[in-house]
Structures are given as structure tokens and as C-alpha cells.
Amino acid sequence: MKRKIIILDTTLRDGEQALKYSLTAKKKLKIALSLENMGVDIIEVGFPISSPEDFKSSQIISNNITNSTICSLARCVDNDIEVAAESMLKAKNFRLHIFLATSDIHIKSKLKKRFQEIIDMSVFYVKKAKKYTNDVQFSCEDAGRTNINNLCKIVEKVIEAGANTINIPDTVGFTVPYEFGKIIKYLYNNVPNIDKANISVHCHNDLGMASGNSISAIKEGASQVEGTTNGLGERAGNTALEEIIMAIKLHGNLLNAYTDINIKNIYKNSKLVSKICHVPIPRNKAVIGSNAFSHSSGIHQDGMLKNRNNYEIFNPTIIGFKKTKLNLTSRSGRSAIKQKMLELGYKEKDYDLNKLYNKFINFADKKGKVFDYDLEYLAFKNEKEYKNFFLLKKYSVNYKLRDYTKLKIKLLCGDKIKNIKITTKKNIINVLCKLFSKTTMLKIVLLNYESFTTEKIENLSIRVNISVKYKNRTFYGTGISKNYLESYILSLIDVLNNIWNLNDIYMNLKKNIF
Structure with a gap:
């Protein structure tokens, strides 16, 4: 007993x-x-x-x-x-x-x-x-x-x-x-x-x-x-x-x-x-880390798709964890790409798997982790066709006002300049996200953001990674600058460009694919 x-x-x-x-x-x-x-x-x-x-x-x-x-x-x-x-x-x-x-x-x-x-x-x-x-x-x-x-x-x-x-x-x-x-x-x-x-x-x-x-x-x-x-x-x-x-x-x-x-x-x-x-769970923490049920190796991904028990000792959903995640990296194989495209709603006849794989490998070697929207873009367009539709032209910030932050931004949207002005006591990060969403008419919702600094103090740079929700999908952006606020603004612009380019694909694809 x-x-x-x-x-x-x-x-x-x-x-x-x-x-x-x-x-x-x-x-x-x-x-x-x-x-x-x-x-x-x-x-x-x-x-x-x-x-x-x-x-x-x-x-x-x-x-x-x-x-x-x-x-x-x-x-x-x-x-x-x-x-x-x-x-x-x-x-x-x-x-x-x-x-x-x-x-x-x-x-x-x-x-x-x-x-x-x-x-x-x-x-x-x-x-x-x-x-x-x-x-x-x-x-x-x-x-x-x-x-x-x-x-x-x-x-x-x-x-x-x-x-x-x-x-x-x-x-x-x-x-x-x-x-x-x-x-x-x-x-x-x-x-x-x-x-x-x-x-x-x-x-x-x-x-x-x-x-x-x-x-x-x-x-x-x-x-x-x-x-x-x-x-x-x-x-x-x-x-x-x-x-x-x-x-x-x-x-x-x-x-x-x-x-x-x-x-x-x-x-x-x-x-x-x-x-x-206020103690983050380490990504590689056993049982509950975000990487505990993520698979990057092509061999592991192929084995997982055939039978999850090949590389998982229990189903993460039994502890309330999100489902298994297949990370798209340069180590991924064709089976993972094919599966991801299937999850996105594409059949094999909609794209050329071999061509996509070759473009994917080159892209992954340069970028590292590839997101699902990157894969869609590579499937139907060349990397060189990627457009930076949104660009930061100028910004200024004033923290000296009592309890207020005053910010002015000139954002290039295609061939038009949009002026964004903010005076707020609230969290400037959330306010910026909402104003960028309103200005660009891309309805995004901020999910998470995190910042990192380089190890070289004499040449300090701040990297900000953000994730946003757009039409029930998650998009990611990165911004790097010597100023934290500018890094965040650049990460927002990066994520908006990712969304813009994916929308551009949708507008040009044949309707029968969907």
C-alpha cells in the first residue's frame, strides 16, 4: 500500500x-x-x-x-x-x-x-x-x-x-x-x-x-x-x-x-x-520553466510530432502549463516547419517546403529564433522585400515637470509624418503602446516587456524586448539604444513593422489559400 x-x-x-x-x-x-x-x-x-x-x-x-x-x-x-x-x-x-x-x-x-x-x-x-x-x-x-x-x-x-x-x-x-x-x-x-x-x-x-x-x-x-x-x-x-x-x-x-x-x-x-x-521563474527551471516544454532540435521536434512521449515525460497541460512549444531555430528541420505552417492554416500545396526551408535556414542563422509570422513572410516573400514602413524620425522627453513625463515623437508612417505628444503621470510604457496603436490604426495590446543591458559599461546599450497581442496572435519586437525610453519606442516600431509586413502578405495572397 x-x-x-x-x-x-x-x-x-x-x-x-x-x-x-x-x-x-x-x-x-x-x-x-x-x-x-x-x-x-x-x-x-x-x-x-x-x-x-x-x-x-x-x-x-x-x-x-x-x-x-x-x-x-x-x-x-x-x-x-x-x-x-x-x-x-x-x-x-x-x-x-x-x-x-x-x-x-x-x-x-x-x-x-x-x-x-x-x-x-x-x-x-x-x-x-x-x-x-x-x-x-x-x-x-x-x-x-x-x-x-x-x-x-x-x-x-x-x-x-x-x-x-x-x-x-x-x-x-x-x-x-x-x-x-x-x-x-x-x-x-x-x-x-x-x-x-x-x-x-x-x-x-x-x-x-x-x-x-x-x-x-x-x-x-x-x-x-x-x-x-x-x-x-x-x-x-x-x-x-x-x-x-x-x-x-x-x-x-x-x-x-x-x-x-x-x-x-x-x-x-x-x-x-x-x-x-517579483522573482521571475528561470526559463530552464524544471517542471515550470518556460523552456521546460520547448523543443529546438530538429531531431527532437520530429520525434515529438510522431509521439510526444519520445521527448516529454509528462504532458505539460496536466499541471496547467501551456501546450508544448516547438522553437523555430537554425537547428529545426522540415517537419517542424511543415507542422507550424499547418497550424497557421496552410496546406502543403500552398507553398514550396524545400524553398521555404532554405530561406528559413539562412534567416534563422542571422536572427536566431524565428517566429510564426516570420515563417509566413518567408513562405510568400523574400527577406529583402521586408519594409520598415514605420520609422522613428525624432523624439524628445522632459522628466522635469512635477510628477509628469512629457514626450514628443515624430513617427514616419510610409511617406507621412505623425506627431505623437504625451503628458502623463501614468506608466509611460502603457500609454505609449496605446497611442502608437491609435496612431497607426493597428490595434495592439501590450503583453510583456523586459530590458537588458550590455556587459561593457563604457559602451552601455539597453535592449528592450516586447510582446503584443494583435488579432489573437502574439508579435514580438526589439529595440536597442543607449536610452531606455528610446529602446522601448524602437521595440514598439519593430513590432508594428512585423505586423504591417504580415498584413501586406495577406492582402496579396490568393483568397483560396484561406
């Missing part, structure tokens, strides 16, 4: 420690509700003694969460435990999570105590925590570097004192999976009352081993995994829970385990956390 693995999400506590700014109670509640909706068993909401805002957050979340257990952190200090318990009094279910360092280096250099004193303190404060709730978790801080026999002693004693869950953290991300798995196995074989508590693991990613260590621990009997959404956390971060959840989903038989997580909400939750915390 498979074991249920309890999922404890500590994004709001450990994950927040990695952010530039603390999250407000309102933002924390949004994340907590998302975690509850995803089916997370336990939500660690903060460290209430640390600040009034953390206490307030714990109270508000406790009042609004009904399905997940609420958990707060406390040191082995009287006031810590009392304040943590007070913050969760209105929670339907709550857990007190207390911790104390157990490794020699922490005991001697940080706490300046003897190991027996650590045992005595741990037992005392577990008993104190039990006065407030039956659900008490004790963490052996830096367990990964704790003498294994000492670890067994303290685990036995705190279970005897009433701790329901014992957390074994790899606090500094020091261990490797084989080693960490052995620690868990040793505890199960040498602590006589181990069956009276759940064994939890909390791994950090300093060596990139957090997920591997957590999976090894599950294999050896651990019944709870702690981590964060998107792997947020101190230093290199924590175990990324989306990785653990999907690993258990795909290898449930091997691990003899399952979770109660609603995996359809994984991607939605990841995006929400990323947005609220």
Missing part, C-alpha cells in the same frame, strides 16, 4: 527570507489561498515573534484557511512559542514548529552549550509547545552535519516528550542524496520509538541537491517533505516542491508514495508566487 507524503510549503516563511522586501499580510494571504487550493497539507506562514507584520499575517491566514493546517516557527524560547501559538488561535488546525541546532559546529560556536544541554532544552520546549497544541514539530537544525548517534539520541528524546513530527534538515545544503538517504535509514533502524512520529525533511540547494536529497529521504521512509514554491529560499533556495510532487507522481510505484496535491494548479500557483514575490 502506498504511503501518503505530507507536503509542507514554507514559501511564506523560508521562501520570504530570500526576498528583497517582506510580503504584506494581504499578499501572503493570496499565496496561502493558492496553496490551499492546490491541496498543500501544511502551510508554514511565518515566524510570528520576528515582527508585528509576521504576527498579523499569521493571524489573518489562520482566520481564512480551513483545509490546510497552519504552521508557525518558534525558537526554543518561551516568548517565541507563546506568540506563535497566540497568532494561530483561530486556525481550524495549527502546528507549532520549534527548532534547535544539533550539529557540533552550531552547538559550540553559535549556542556555546554542551550536547546534553541541547537535549534538555529540546525536551523542555517540546513539552511547553504541547500545552498549546497536540501538533508539534521539532527540527534538528543542521541535522545533515550532526553526529549520527547524537541525532538518534535527540530524536528519541523529543518523540518521547511528545513531538509528532521530527524534521531532519540539511540546513546548509551540504549532503548528497546517497548520504542523506543513509541518515534517514539509520534513524529508522536505530531510534526505538521512531514509529510514533512522522519523519520530515527540509533540504537546501547549495549544491543543487535539494530535490535529490528529498527523494532519497522518501525512498528511505520519510513521510513529509518541506520546500517552497519555485524553490525560493535562503541562499541557493529550498527544495522546489513542484519538482518533488511531479517526481512522486511519475515514480509513485518506485517510491511507494503519493500526495494529495491537485497538480492541475501547480503552474498557476508558481506564476502567482513569481508575480507577488
